[in-house]
Amino acid sequence: MFTSSPKVLVTGGTGYIGSHTVVALMEAGFDVYVVDNLSNSNIEVLNGIEQITGKRPVFENIDCTDYVAMDKFLTKHEGIKAVIHFAASKAVGESVELPLKYYRNNVVSLVTLLELMPIHKVENLVFSSSCTVYGQPDVLPVDEKAPIKKALSPYGNTKQICEEVIVDTVHANPAIKSILLRYFNPIGAHSSAAIGELPNGVPNNLVPFVAQTAAGLHKKIKVFGNDYNTPDGTCIRDYINVMDLAYAHVTAVERLLNKDIQEPEVYNLGTGKGLSVMELIKTFEVVNGVKVPYEIVGRREGDIEQVWANPSLAQKVLKWKAKATIEETLESAWKWQQRCMERK
Numbered sequence: 001m002f003t004s005s006p007k008v009l010v011t012g013g014t015g016y017i018g019s020h021t022v023v024a025l026m027e028a029g030f031d032v033y034v035v036d037n038l039s040n041s042n043i044e045v046l047n048g049i050e051q052i053t054g055k056r057p058v059f060e061n062i063d064c065t066d067y068v069a070m071d072k073f074l075t076k077h078e079g080i081k082a083v084i085h086f087a088a089s090k091a092v093g094e095s096v097e098l099p100l101k102y103y104r105n106n107v108v109s110l111v112t113l114l115e116l117m118p119i120h121k122v123e124n125l126v127f128s129s130s131c132t133v134y135g136q137p138d139v140l141p142v143d144e145k146a147p148i149k150k151a152l153s154p155y156g157n158t159k160q161i162c163e164e165v166i167v168d169t170v171h172a173n174p175a176i177k178s179i180l181l182r183y184f185n186p187i188g189a190h191s192s193a194a195i196g197e198l199p200n201g202v203p204n205n206l207v208p209f210v211a212q213t214a215a216g217l218h219k220k221i222k223v224f225g226n227d228y229n230t231p232d233g234t235c236i237r238d239y240i241n242v243m244d245l246a247y248a249h250v251t252a253v254e255r256l257l258n259k260d261i262q263e264p265e266v267y268n269l270g271t272g273k274g275l276s277v278m279e280l281i282k283t284f285e286v287v288n289g290v291k292v293p294y295e296i297v298g299r300r301e302g303d304i305e306q307v308w309a310n311p312s313l314a315q316k317v318l319k320w321k322a323k324a325t326i327e328e329t330l331e332s333a334w335k336w337q338q339r340c341m342e343r344k
């Protein structure tokens with residue numbers, strides 16, 4: 001362990017995955033600093049973090065694309081040892097309508113950080129990437145050696161570009177070390193329901209929509225296609241508990257701080273198990289004792305038929321494994337949904 005608490009900067013730390021990771025880092029003894037421009041999160045998330053950990057991370061409302069503001073922040077909080085860069089825009093559909101918003105926000109924020117890191121002697125970067133880089137893999141489960149497929153959206157393309165930007169930068173400046181984490185489908189909430197996912201408007205993702213439908217906020221959930229080449233005809237994904245995902249970030253930061261790694265390392269973060277849309281809906285109903293009315297509609301454009309992870313590299317090197325069962329995870333999603341309703 002560490003003699004003093006290493007300082008870690010979490011960009012996008014009031015967002016969904018960021019807030020759960022802040023909790024995991026604080027519980028592991030890190031000194032956590034958060035920057036977020038609150039473009040897709042709420043300042044009250046900090047209350048939830050404090051409720052769980054008994055502490056409040058340092059927070060500043062800063063846009064990560066703002067070089068001057070980030071420079072000032074890193075000067076003020078000298079001694080940051082690692083950055084976990086979550087801050088990005090993530091709505092796939094919106095990225096098709098507004099590609100430049102996505103290229104600016106996602107790529108420029110990363111470039112800004114990479115420019116500032118050597119100036120402030122910050123040597124370690126964990127980057128939020130996505131299984132979207134694999135498209136529809138030829139071999140399942142997909143491992144990190146699988147080819148990167150042409151992105152189906154500007155959002156997906158920003159993840160591919162950012163990975164390349166990091167590889168090129170580390171190659172040119174070996175003082176920077178990096179781990180790229182490719183998340184599969186993060187779902188659920190902290191078991192306390194003090195923090196969770198706050199979708200903006202009508203959710204695009206399956207689990208928040210399922211939970212809202214169970215709560216009566218929507219009449220039915222539309223199941224996008226049951227004519228895929230899968231056992232029940234609906235798409236298959238690897239749904240990973242958000243706290244399990246958060247713990248993987250702690251192990252990644254610890255590895256960067258303790259090991260002299262040369263090239264950027266890439267890890268899949270998933271459970272290794274695929275679940276279909278219908279299996280997920282049925283499991284949600286059973287574990288939570290609620291009804292989720294649904295209707296089968298046509299396929300959603302751009303959907304991948306089936307993808308799940310081979311997470312064995314993360315298990316071997318990071319000594320990390322997803323532990324939560326899908327039942328526990330869907331219970332946490334329902335508990336969080338109920339908490340959101342109480343607050344209204």
Ligand code: NAD
Pocket residue numbers: 011012013014015016017018035036037038039040041062063064065085086087088089090105109128129130131183184185186
């Ligand atoms: P989120 O929207 O909940 O969190 C992102 C946070 O970043 C938000 O709080 C937002 O306000 C902030 N932010 C955005 N742009 C910013 C900027 N320029 N400056 C400062 N703050 C900014 O999203 P999330 O689901 O927590 O995703 C976190 C990261 O993980 C993103 O990079 C996303 O692309 C990636 N990712 C997410 C998923 C998923 O399914 N949720 C899957 C794979 C990868």
Ligand code: WQD
Pocket residue numbers: 090092129130131132156184185204205206207209221222223224225235236237277300303
């Ligand atoms: C899961 C399954 C839908 C909603 C997206 C991004 C991806 C990644 C995670 C960041 C699919 C089906 C959904 C609904 C449905 N993010 N579905 N009815 O599509 O795997 O990935 O989020 O990198 O880039 O594309 O996740 O939760 O949207 O969908 O039937 O109302 O649920 O068709 O099969 P997806 P999702």
